[in-house]
Amino acid sequence: MxxxxxxxxxxxxxxxxxxxxxxxxxxxxxxxxxxxxxxxxxxxxxxxxxxxxxxxxxxxxxxxxxxxxxxxxxxxxxxxxxxxATLTDQDVFEILTLRSALERMAFEIGIPVADPALLDPAQAAFEKMEACAAADDRGALVQAGYEFHSRLIRIARHSRLEAIYASVQQQLLLCMSRNLIARERFYEDLREHAARHGRLLDLVRAGDVTAALAELAVHGERSFEETRPRPHEH
CATH class of the missing domain: 1.10.10.10 (Winged helix-like DNA-binding domain superfamily/Winged helix DNA-binding domain)
Incomplete structure (x- = not known):
């Protein structure tokens, strides 16, 4: 070997x-x-x-x-x-709702984007996601997905928000990994997963804060709610 x-x-x-x-x-x-x-x-x-x-x-x-x-x-x-490490459904819910709150704040502050160059790092991360999806490299795709989101919130130019987001990086990686695997069971393949991030980036670039916030919701706790196991009815 x-x-x-x-x-x-x-x-x-x-x-x-x-x-x-x-x-x-x-x-x-x-x-x-x-x-x-x-x-x-x-x-x-x-x-x-x-x-x-x-x-x-x-x-x-x-x-x-x-x-x-x-x-x-x-x-x-x-x-x-x-x-x-193991995360409960409640752990995932708390971490993803925290992520969504931070990202919503960044969008509300940063859209329309004052300087188009602020989106260049997110664009590069998205292209990395596409390459990982094409290579069927799920682990690398999860890490590129975190990079995409962490770069995208920089449009707010809010250093404390970025620091808080970075402080939960590894927990977010675990949640994103679990969420991606769950979504695959519901027939979203890796390429579609990457493509959703491209649509989000396009809305941010277009300056449509309402549409961007609506699209952002499917990247966080809503996507988890759609794929989490439902308890059996008694």
């Missing part, structure tokens, strides 16, 4: 180009698998299996798991090991 590690080399200008560490590569790989739904909420992360799959030793793997725990994507239990 090929190792996920690499070696340092010299660039054209003579400077040493440092390869990503084994720890950072392991973090990226495991994070992607969690966000893609390949590693399910509550699933135990067996060290022996992961060291074999990633072709690394236990020390860098354990450091990677510790970093993922700091991100909130992994939890650890004494004498039991590491597990993929």
């Amino acid at each position: 090929t190792s996920i590690g690499g070696s340092d080399g010299a660039g054209r200008d003579g400077r040493v180009l440092r390869a990503p560490s084994l720890v950072s590569l392991a973090v990226e790989s495991i994070r992607g698998r969690i966000l893609a739904g390949e590693l399910q909420p509550g699933e135990r992360l067996f060290e022996e299996r992961l060291t074999e799959e990633l072709a690394i030793s236990r020390p860098p793997l354990r450091e990677a798991l510790r970093l993922l725990e700091n991100e909130g994507l992994v939890t650890s239990q004494p004498r039991r090991g590491a597990f993929v």
